[in-house]
Amino acid sequence: MFGRAAIFGSFLVAFVGTWASAQAAPGAADESSRAIPNYDHIFVVIAENKSFSHIMDHPDLTPNLHRLANEYGLATQFYAEVHSSEGNYVAMVGGDTFGIHDDDAFYCKPGLVDEFCPASRANGYVEHSLREPSLPDQLAAHGLSWKGYFENLPAPGSLMPRWPTNMYPAKGQPNSLYAAKHNGFVNFATVHDAPYAERKEYFVNFQQLDADLASGRVPNYAHIVPNQCNDMHGLGRGDGADVPEDCHGGDAIVRRGDAEIGMLVDKITRSKIWSDKGNVAIVVTFDENDKAGRSDESQGCCGYDPHSLANFGGGRIPTIVITNHGPRHVTDATPYNHYSLLRTTEAAFGIKTYLGHAADSDKGVVVMAPLFSVQEQKN
Secondary structure: OOOHHHHHOOOOOOOOOOOOOOOOOOOEOOHHHHHOOOOOEEEEEEEOOOOHHHHHOOOOOOHHHHHHHHHOEEEEEEEOOOOOHHHHHHHHHHOOOOOOOOOOOOOOOOOOOOOOOOOOOOOOOOOOOEOOOOHHHHHHHOOOOEEEEEOOOOOOOOOOOEEOOOOOOOOOOOOOOEEHHHOHHHHEHHHHOOOHHHHOOOEEOHHHHHHHHHHOOOOOEEEEEOOOOOOOOOOOHHHOOOOOHHHOOHHHHHHHHHHHHHHHHHHHHOOHHHHOOOOEEEEEEEOOOOOOOOOOOOOOOOOOOOOOOOOOOOOEEEEEEEEOOOOOOEEEOOOEEHHHHHHHHHHHOOOOEOOHHHHOHHHOOOOOHHHHOOOOOOO
């Protein structure tokens, strides 16, 4: 178990073990996976805490998201799994929340007294370090690459729960721009227990995203998370005097996040890989809604349980799928959640076994075929 000194003694603490031996949880792919063509690259861009109606009913606030949704594909019935954030990020890459329903650090366990484990004495609290397989294990076993791009990550491979902090400040920057609660990879032991020499290649900052797009050396799976001012989450007055006014919430932070997403999508679609013959998709999704959705809306789908501590539904959220060779002007009203997105990613990469609840065909978890189909390409 990681102690505070081990984590904060250096920004270069770290990671990623041997993936190839990891095996996915049971759950064979069904025939619906045939509707998903093979993809060379999938980018997943994640924003924070906004309901479908908050984003899609206000085109004046989110012109970039509306333009992308209208031009490409929009899932209109897409749901998160839980509140708060962390369980949803874990679900995206692990196929389960594993009982996590708070935002505590990956090393937290029941009863642990620690600054970054404030909920550890709550009923139903679970260990946050997970021994189960995850998407990186699957990708490595299939000879595929992955990388997490985290804006304001303090250093490649860092395991810090937040940065900057009062103990480790950054001049001219507010606290908590980077938050590991928005990094679902780090909860998995095969990630956080691995040597730094490996880990630093997989967890990187946005400067590396720019370099990778310019060089064309982009991983098969790219997970992109802006900082808490740029992902629509926001920071509080207690995070320092340097918090920008448009990072406190309200309409301003929605506009700021929309601009950030537009910029990221533009960078990807201007890169060489986008114009190549290979299939590339960009998924823009959210972790959860703002808990202010309509009272007559369901809060989850595809096996959610309103009585569960960690699977009671995180609300309806916007999800847009942008493809270089795929459909245009598509609206898909199929019920989906983050498990559906994981299942779709697995199928698109030719992975025949689905992780956790991504395999729950009997509960309505299906691949997002209408949004990922591709046009026939001519030589």
